[in-house]
Amino acid sequence: MELEEHLFRREAGRLVAVLTGLFGTQNLALAEDVVQDAFIRALETWKFYGVPKNPSAWLMTTAKRRALDALRRQGTARKFAPEVSRLLESEWTRAPALDAAFDAGGVTDTQLRMMFSCVHPKLPAETQIALILHLLCGFGTDETAAAFLKRPAAMEKRLARAKKTLADSRELFELKGAGDVASRLPAVLRALYLLFNEGYHGASPQTAIRQELCHEAMRLASLLLENPLTTTPPAHALAALMDLDAARLPARRSAGGDLILLVDQDRSLWDKGLIDAGLRHLALAAQGEEMTVYHIEAAIAAEHAAARGIRETDWGAIVSLYETLMRIQPSPVVALNRAIALAQRDGPRAGLEEVGKIADRERLLRYPFYFTAIGEFELRLKNTFKARKAFSTALRLARNPEERRFLQERIARS
Amino acid sequence: MSEFIMLYRRSPEVSRETMGSPEKAQQTMKKWRAWFKDMTDKGQLKSIGQPLEDAGKVIGKKKSVTDGPYAETKDVIGGYSVIEARDLDEAAKIASGCPVIEAGGLVEVRPVRPLNL
Structure with missing residues (x-):
């Protein structure tokens, strides 16, 4: 069997979450060690025998076995959460406790709890996203540093500090009721939104579009929609926005790797499947009362998706959506986008005038x-x-x- | 054509080093599969061999049995493969493409001694 792209990265995110859920956040390093051990075994075994038919299951079983070994070796020396402690102390209950943690529904839920833990209110937004990339997406320190254009040593320090903050809570964030969700879901959505944007039009010196960051953000957003508690209209709106924007990715770069503006894109290259998925999410997003930035940005993307070409686009609708966006979350970049839409509707002279009127223009x-x-x-x-x-x-x-x-x-x- | 055994030697630190990050593990895995495939395509690989556990027993004189292989040694044999080559030089050349070297490990190439010289 061929090795699936980014298999280890994805599995790392799942396994670290599950083991941290079991061991407690103060034992995050132990969870990471166990996962690393399991990966070393996979590497050294698979290179001779090939990739097994179900590599995820293989890694999970191995991680479970490594976790048992680790607990046997140092179980009593470590402090676990009291209720887990009891299970992990006895040889009889240890294996069933691990099995329960690794069952399918448990894996998704623990990843969600990890996501909510990462957006700890004490951490700055950028650190929250870095932690999500590192812990949930399996990005190494170097890759996380690269995603934020930071030096690896600086990122290592920042991640270590952030992990200490998580350790203080001892447990992964609980998602038992609507109250738990409401207190942190906006921060989770924001982190995923920023992660997506970093991939879609970030400031990387190497490349203008980093699809893998977009894909990771989309994957985590889809996890939110697997749990009824986190399936809220704003979560659907965010998923809609990501799908509709990502649908245009295949047309944003020419075969030679050149950037292509929306005006010049070959719309037949847009991903129809993603457009449909995005429109479905947008319909579901409309059920709530709350109007978020994601709703409006998704609606703008939907206008583009629905139009046959640049001439057929309803620029009037887009201008007014940008106006709504300016009311909810004004920024010079939003104002600039509004001016660009306005120029499509009323001509380039109107666009220039509008640009001249942007408040905080210096920031651009x-x-x-x-x-x-x-x-x-x-x-x-x-x-x-x-x-x-x-x-x-x-x-x-x-x-x-x-x-x-x-x-x-x-x-x-x- | 003669047979040679390649012993892959690396310290546990090298294993952890190659791991570094999940993506690095993925790259390492790809390199090994590509290297084995390349040898197979060229008809050089007699047997892909097997991986070995690090921990074992070392049995010596007076029936002394110690945990081993060699706790204090840096390099532990992580596995072996069997190749065919014209001579030791050619076998060494083949072995020089092994991904373990990049990671800081070693490949030991030893001719298999035939019955009749």
């Missing part, structure tokens, strides 16, 4: 797409000199080769 002065938008408006007005000047400024701010190539091409055209 390091954002390459601010000058790209101005360049596009000027180009459409045939002010080639001004267009070239704006694209050149954008080029100086560009963050990765794709953005640079895109802007060089724009300069050549203007």
Whole structure:
């Protein structure tokens, strides 16, 4: 059997969650050691015999056995939660306790509890997301550091501190009632949203789009929708937004790896399955009373998905959705997007005027797409000199080769 | 053509090192499978061999039995394979592609002594 992409990463997230659920958050390091041991065994066994038919089950059984060994070796020396302690102390109850923790429903629920633990209110948002990537998505310290453009040593320190914060709670966050969920679900949604955005248009110096971050965010969002307590309209809205945006990913880059703006995308490349899934989630998201940022962004993405082409797009509807977004969560980037939609509806001159009116415009002065938008408006007005000047400024701010190539091409055209 | 045994030697630290992160484990696994496949395609691999547990017993004179192999030794044999090559040089060349080397381990190549020289 061939080794499935990212198998170890995904399994690491599941196994670390389950074992931490059992051992308590103060024994997170023990859980990580057990998982690492199981992986070493897998590696050294599979390279000779090949990948087993059900590698997940193989890893789970091995992890269980390693966990039993670890408990036998140091069970009494460690402090576990009292109710778990009793089970883990006796040779007779240890194995059944492990079996119960590893059953299928348990695995999903423990991952959710881990997710809720990671968004600890004492931790800054970026640390919460880093912890989610590290613990639930199996990203190593180096990979987590790379996702946030941080140095590995700095990330290691930050993760170690965050793990101490989790250890203080001793247990994974409980998800027993609506109250537990309500207290932290917004933070979970926000973390997954930011993770998705980091992949979709992050500031990585290597590449403009990091699909794997998008996929991880989508996978974790789908876990939320497996538990009735966390299946809320905002969770559906977030899933809708991710599906509808991700549907456009195949068209966002040319065969040569160049970035392609929405206006120029080949819409036949959009993923129909994801669009349908996104629209289904959007319908389910409409059942609540709460209107979140995810609802509006998903509605904007749905407008694009429904349109045959750039001319057929209902830009009026999109402008008014951006206006709603400005009321809920105003930001210069939202205002810029509104101006771009407005230019599609009323022409480039209107777009330019709108850009001039953006409050906190200074905050966009390091954002390459601010000058790209101005360049596009000027180009459409045939002010080639001004267009070239704006694209050149954008080029100086560009963050990765794709953005640079895109802007060089724009300069050549203007 | 002669037979050679490749012994893969690495310390437990090297095992943990190659693990590093789950994604690294995945890459290591891919490299090993690709290396074995390459030898198979070239008709060099006689037997893929087997992995060995690290812990065992060492039995010596006076029936002394100790836990081993060699707790103090850095390199433990993690497994072996059998290859065919023209001579020791060629076998060593084949062994030089082994992923364990990248990870800081060693490959020991030993000609299998035939009955008749």
